[in-house]
Amino acid sequence: MPTCNTCGKRWTFTQSIKKALLYSKGTKCFYCGTPQYLSTRSGKRTNLIYVIALLGVVLGRPLFDLAGFPYLMLAIPVIIIVMVIVPFSIELSNEKEPLW
Numbered sequence: 001m002p003t004c005n006t007c008g009k010r011w012t013f014t015q016s017i018k019k020a021l022l023y024s025k026g027t028k029c030f031y032c033g034t035p036q037y038l039s040t041r042s043g044k045r046t047n048l049i050y051v052i053a054l055l056g057v058v059l060g061r062p063l064f065d066l067a068g069f070p071y072l073m074l075a076i077p078v079i080i081i082v083m084v085i086v087p088f089s090i091e092l093s094n095e096k097e098p099l100w
């Protein structure tokens with residue numbers, strides 16, 4: 001789980017999910033209000049998870065000959081798994097770091 005670099009407090013899983021799309025732009029710590037950003041290392045790891053999940057969903061359709069509802073049944077668990085894994089891969093930084 002993300003830990004604030006200023007106050008050292010660890011964010012909860014729910015707090016991490018709420019801020020999931022805001023890390024690259026910077027988001028305030030829930031406890032001390034200091035802006036926190038996604039670290040470069042964490043950004044690479046998170047993007048890798050997104051790419052693998054996207055490939056799984058995109059390639060899953062022709063590989064398993066899925067369409068319609070069965071395809072949705074593949075995509076939804078992948079999205080849920082990604083949402084559960086990503087908060088554990090997040091490391092915060094006090095300054096905005098380059099993505100690569």
Ligand SMILES: [Zn+2]
Pocket residue numbers: 004005006007008009029030031032033034
């Ligand atoms: Zn803090």
